[in-house]
Structures are given as structure tokens and as C-alpha cells.
Amino acid sequence: MKRVAILISGGGSNMVRLAEDMIGDHPARPVLVLSNRPDAGGLSKAKKMGIATAVVDHRDFKGDREGFEKALISAIDPYEPDILALAGFMRILTPVFVGHYQGRMLNIHPSILPKYRGLHTHARALEAGDSEAGCSVHEVTAELDDGPILGQARVEIEPNDTADTLASRVLVQEHKLYPMVLRRFAIGDKTPILLP
Ligand code: GRF
Secondary structure, three states: OEEEEEEEOOOOHHHHHHHHHOOOOOOEEEEEEEEOOOOOHHHHHHHHOOOOEEEOOHHHHOOOHHHHHHHHHHHHHHHOOOEEEEOOOOOOOOHHHHHHOOOOEEEEEOOOOOOOOOOOHHHHHHHOOOOEEEEEEEEOOOOOOOOOEEEEEEEEOOOOOOHHHHHHHHHHHHHHHHHHHHHHHHOOOOOOEEEO
């Protein structure tokens, strides 16, 4: 049974879907939900689901990225995760942290990578007049939002879409895609999943 640590910064809706999917004959189970924000809404959701939680507040390490990542690793590794799933985790990770979990760390990003790495992806797609948007699950490598794609889901951009209406439609796809990708990744299957 693969052990999965999920890292969040906010509401944790992706974390909830991942945890809800890891039941029965699923080859993995959630062993930890960690947030860099003590006030992250996802922490109480994880507690309600009976999942161990931890907080490493990045504000305690003002500017000391290395110290923050060392504290992250010290909080995570006692749970002996086989897989790390970043799910709305909003801190940039250095090659040191990425290297420590090389090959076993996933992230979900709200764009059709390689388009729109970084932030404000939906606003940028609207600004560019794109006809579609979506989300990508990828392996995390040292380059931001750049690792091998494990899954993508596309949504049509509609004429009166705003960044918010688009984000909420993409989030529905994230909630479908991420659990599917994690289930495959847990059995070592890296065949990309493309929705629809
Ligand atoms: C989602 O849009 C996801 O794409 C991004 O973080 C946002 C919030 O996710 N990575 P969650 O509700 O905290 O899972």
C-alpha cells in the first residue's frame, strides 16, 4: 500500500478528492496533510477525515527558504511517504527539496502546460483570447511547473467567462483528473491521462 503525503496551502478541495478516492482496492492511502498556512481550511477537512495533519509556517522562516524546506522534510519524512501530492500548495520549492522527493512528487497546475506556468493562469488565457483552458498534473522537477505531464483536462472558454467562472469550471476537472492520475502513478503507470 503506497503512502501519500498531501501538501496544501488553502481550502484543500483537491486534497479532499484525493483522500476520498484512496479507499477500498485503491493502491494508496493518505498518511499526512501538511500546510504552510496554519489557517488553511483544508486542515480541518483532513482532521475530519481522520488524516494526520502538520503545519510548517513559512512565515517562521522569513527569507530562509532552505530552513523552511528542512523543516518541511522533518515534518514529512516520519510519515514515510512513497508519494508527495502538491494540491494547491503555493510555495516555490528549491532543487534541494525537489531532489529529496525526486520521481515521487506530483503537482496540479490550473493550465494546459506548457502554457501559463506560474500564477494567474485563467486571467492570462482570457487575456490571450484562448478558446480553451484547463489543468495539468505533472511530476515536479526543479523547473517551476515543468515536469513530465501525467494528465490534462480541457474546458472550453465561454464568451462571458471571467477568471473566476473559468477557475470554478477548471476546478471541477481538477477534481476528476488528479485522483485518476494518482491512482495510476501509485502502481507505477505514467501513461498520461487526457480528458475529455
Ligand atoms: C486550484 O485551482 C489548483 O489548481 C491550484 O490551487 C487551487 C486551489 O486548490 N494548484 P485547492 O482547492 O486548495 O485544492
